[in-house]
Amino acid sequence: MSTPQQLAEVLTSLRVGNQSYLVRFYEQNRALFARWARRQHQLEPGAAHELLRTVVVEFYDQVADGRLTKLPPDVRAYVYGLADERVRATSTDGLPVSESGRRQRLLALFRTLGLDCQKMLMYFYFRGYNFEKMAGKMGFANSNVARMQKSTCLRKLYELQRPAEAVA
Known part of the structure; x- marks a missing residue:
């Protein structure tokens, strides 16, 4: 998924409710994401998979609501960024x-x-x-x-x- 034409097609299909891209994305990135989440945030695989599901749904909401009008060139990096923000927002480690x-x-x-x-x-x-x-x-x-x-x-x-x- 790198050409602007393909990105536009994915965005259009997501807006009309076709979630096959998201399902495929989740299945392809599940193991990699769990490894990343363990290294970056010390999350167990189950928690990492739940986090990935949550941010994929959040990504879909952004597209469906029109908050995301252009698909990022690297969707995986964007989703990982959403996950990182979510973990940091709920983390209390750096607080007094x-x-x-x-x-x-x-x-x-x-x-x-x-x-x-x-x-x-x-x-x-x-x-x-x-x-x-x-x-x-x-x-x-x-x-x-x-x-x-x-x-x-x-x-x-x-x-x-x-x-x-x-x-x-």
Whole structure:
């Protein structure tokens, strides 16, 4: 996959829902990715395969949503970069102990939120979606509804955190 014509064809087929390229990509790169993840991030093969599945789905979402309008010349390097960013974002190794603990508590509280609230906050804060795009993804009537829902979800997370801080 190196010519611009082939890259354009892959991008078009992904946009219409044909995922055969992604399945083939996953199967061809699974073992290499597991080796890379073990060397770079000390991940076990099972965790590496799960990470690869996650970033391949994220890559597909980027193409389907139109956030990725041009396929990168080296898709493997792009996917590995997404994986590296994801691992570094969840890693607390380089943080001071107090910050690491705070981040772990916040993540645990985040997981207690409902699935819709988790999605809403992930879309806004981690994927950088605007309220229009969030409304479309979540099935809301308009961007104002998305804004209100995000505010409600953030308030829930804040309220969960307040009693936890009083104990800690």
